[in-house]
Structure formats: structure tokens, C-alpha cells
Amino acid sequence: GAGVSQSPSNKVTEKGKDVELRCDPISGHTALYWYRQSLGQGLEFLIYFQGNSAPDKSGLPSDRFSAERTGGSVSTLTIQRTQQEDSAVYLCASSFSPGLVYEQYFGPGTRLTVT
């Protein structure tokens, strides 16, 4: 069946511009996670959604970062006024239910380059 999909696969933007990254989780998966993979920081947790709510936003690096999830499905991560340090691969993962019994399935990521 279809896995987690993310779009765009690559995004190049100028410093100061806003960007939106999209995640389509596996159908029926209620839990959704965003992670960031960068050379300097490795893989970091950003935010967790259960349904449309985000009980844990503790990994968002600044108030320029926000995310939403609608219909318990698609999620969008928005970065406002992008900075060069935002350059990274943004990974989305989903699981059938929160908790560690269920595997997190990862998408291929969006590679963001801020010039």
C-alpha cells in the first residue's frame, strides 16, 4: 500500500521567504511526527500530532516554525522568514496509534535549501 509521502521532495528558497512543507501520512494513522535532519544537529524531533491536536511542540526551534494537521490526515509545516540555518531535510512519520507498540513509518523527506 501507499506509504508516507512528502512534498516537495526538494525546495530551494531565498533567505527571508516563507515555505510550506506537506506530509501525507498513511491512511488511518492517527499519530504524526515531524523530525529535522541536519548536518550540525543530526535527527531532531520537532512536533507530534494526535489527530489534529499537537500535544508536544517542544522541538520547534523558534516561533518562525509552525505546523498544523487537518482532517486527522495531511500536515503542513510552515517556516516563516527562512534562515540559512533552516537548511535541512524535514522528515515526517506516522503511526497507527501513539506509543511504542506501533512502528513509525517515515516519508522520504523534503530537502530544504535556504540561499
Added chain:
Amino acid sequence: AQSVTQLGSHVSVSEGALVLLRCNYSSSVPPYLFWYVQYPNQGLQLLLKYTSAATLVKGINGFEAEFKKSETSFHLTKPSAHMSDAAEYFCAVSDRGTSYGKLTFGQGTILTVHP
């Protein structure tokens, strides 16, 4: 806070040789432990996980890992490397007190397999 250390950012082995990738965690309470693999331009795939059952965990593609509480380690092994094992491997932990599976990752180890 949980942390994970992967010893060796690069490991190189010959095809057919033993693969050993090292992971140590820091926590007074043993967390849940995971190994993920990432092939180029792909998302992460779960290899195996430890959630307090048997200390020797078998995963996909012939990999296994042993949880050693006394050493706070969860090293990944494979008896005989294949060319197709070349990838980046991540060790990750999740706090038992976190109900929704938030993952903290190590810095990753790139495995090279040469003929």
C-alpha cells in the same frame, strides 16, 4: 534528558565480514531502544526494537541487537555483511515515560561494504 551516542560515524567492512555498530544510551531507567536504517534519498526504516522483552532482539535483513543494561548499550550486529547493507544506521531511544513514541536519535553511522 535522554541521549544516545553512536561510536564511529563511519564503519567500513568487507563483504562477508561481521558488522558491529555501537550504541550507548544515557538514562537511569532503561528506555525503549531502536535501530533504523536510511538508504540514500529515502526515509528511515525500522530494523528492530527493544521494549523490555528478550534482551537479544532479531530484526529484518539478518540484523540483531543485544540490550545490555550493565553497559547501557544496544549494539547492532550482522554476522555477514552484504553489499546491500551499505547505508546510514541510526540508534534511537524513547523514554518509557513518554506515551507517544517521541524518538531521540544518535548521530548516525555510515556503513560502507567493500568487495
